[in-house]
Amino acid sequence: xRIKLTSIMVDDQDKALRFYTEVLGFKRKHDxxxxxxxxxxxxxxxxxxxxxxxxxxxxxPAGKTFQEAMFAQGIPLAVFEVADIAVEFARLRxxxxxxxxxxxxxxxxxxxxxxxxxxxxxxxxxPS
Amino acid sequence: xLLRPDGFxxxxxxxxxxxxxxxxxxSIADLAREVQISPFHFIRQFEAVFxxxxxxxxxxxRLDLAKHLLAIGQHSVTEVxxxxxxxxxxxxxxxxTRRLGEAPSVYxxxxxxxxxxxxxxxxxxxxxxxxxxxHLPAKAFGRPVRSFREA
Numbered sequence: 526x527r528i529k530l531t532s533i534m535v536d537d538q539d540k541a542l543r544f545y546t547e548v549l550g551f552k553r554k555h556d557x558x559x560x561x562x563x564x565x566x567x568x569x570x571x572x573x574x575x576x577x578x579x580x581x582x583x584x585x586p587a588g589k590t591f592q593e594a595m596f597a598q599g600i601p602l603a604v605f606e607v608a609d610i611a612v613e614f615a616r617l618r619x620x621x622x623x624x625x626x627x628x629x630x631x632x633x634x635x636x637x638x639x640x641x642x643x644x645x646x647x648x649x650x651x652p653s
Numbered sequence: 654x655l656l657r658p659d660g661f662x663x664x665x666x667x668x669x670x671x672x673x674x675x676x677x678x679x680s681i682a683d684l685a686r687e688v689q690i691s692p693f694h695f696i697r698q699f700e701a702v703f704x705x706x707x708x709x710x711x712x713x714x715r716l717d718l719a720k721h722l723l724a725i726g727q728h729s730v731t732e733v734x735x736x737x738x739x740x741x742x743x744x745x746x747x748x749x750t751r752r753l754g755e756a757p758s759v760y761x762x763x764x765x766x767x768x769x770x771x772x773x774x775x776x777x778x779x780x781x782x783x784x785x786x787x788h789l790p791a792k793a794f795g796r797p798v799r800s801f802r803e804a
Contacts, residue, residue: 540704586721597665599658623654623701625661640656642704 529576530566533603534583534592535643538563541580544642548620549605551578569605578603583644592644599625601638601648610635610651654701663688664702667695671711674738681707715739716752723761730757 535541542565545551551567554577562584566577583589595602607613610628614637618624625646626638635651656664667688670679679687684707685695699707715737722733731742734757739745749757 537704544704584717593668599661618654621654621701623656623698625656625658627655640702642702644703 530579531577531603532579532581533641533643533645534588535580535641535645536583536589536592537643538565538580538582541565541641541643542567545578545580548617548622580643596644596646599638599646601646603645604648604650607649607651610637610649613637613649654698656698656702660690660698661702663690664699667699667707668703668710671707672714674715674736678738678740712748713752716749719745719749719757720753720760723757724764730761733757 542553542556545567546553550570552570553565554568555564555566557564562582565580567580568574568577583592592602614624614628617639622639624637624639626636628635628637628649628651633653635653637649638646639649641647667684667690670684670687681696682692685692688695690698696706699705699710703710705713718737719733722728722736723730726733728736730746734742734745737745739748746757749760753760755763
């Protein structure tokens with residue numbers, strides 16, 4: 526058993542694909558029409574190549590309620606690791622990304638939190 | 654942009670307010686005042702955080718709710734139009750058709766014609782994305798999916 530795929534709910538798949546590729550810098554792996562929605566996954570150019578993140582439509586009202594409540598409570602729904610958080614923070618801010626928490630030491634790691642424009646908070650961390 | 658906790662709470666509150674249906678419908682400037690942000694900063698910050706303007710967010714929320722009511726309720730198109738906060742059936746129908754590709758009445762007939770189980774949302778309203786994996790061609794996963802026999 527291995528982890529092959531994880532997903533994040535997004536309120537608009539077009540907008541999400543733009544944000545996750547053009548702003549964050551992930552690569553589009555699949556983009557397949559499925560009825561009214563699409564099966565979209567991205568991978569990180571920093572690897573691993575076969576671990577995919579699906580940009581899942583949050584059209585289910587239950588999903589939307591969950592997503593909005595977690596957002597309002599300030600709880601990130603995904604965490605990405607970066608090699609240099611100060612560099613990522615500056616790069617993303619330059620692209621208009623809104624941070625709720627600038628890079629700060631938290632125990633053994635440095636954390637930052639930003640909004641992904643699709644209804645989620647995302648945490649970045651740099652291992653020490 | 655770095656948003657402080659109180660600014661973040663105001664935007665979340667504004668999102669809740671945009672979802673409310675009030676008569677008469679408050680302007681975006683009214684809502685900005687209600688959450689104590691200047692209209693200019695409100696629109697700019699809201700768009701940077703939520704990826705859409707307050708006005709577009711409210712329209713999308715109303716259309717989503719309209720879809721839901723058309724699909725599951727026993728309401729007429731006119732009732733749904735009023736229920737989600739539009740005052741003109743014409744502008745509701747035009748907007749719905751432009752965004753969703755079919756008129757509200759056509760959408761309603763199509764979704765309701767599919768078999769429905771009471772208490773269960775129609776498939777049109779629930780993408781159930783993980784289940785999509787099972788409907789994808791094997792090549793979508795990069796290498797052939799092995800059958801149980803091979804495994």
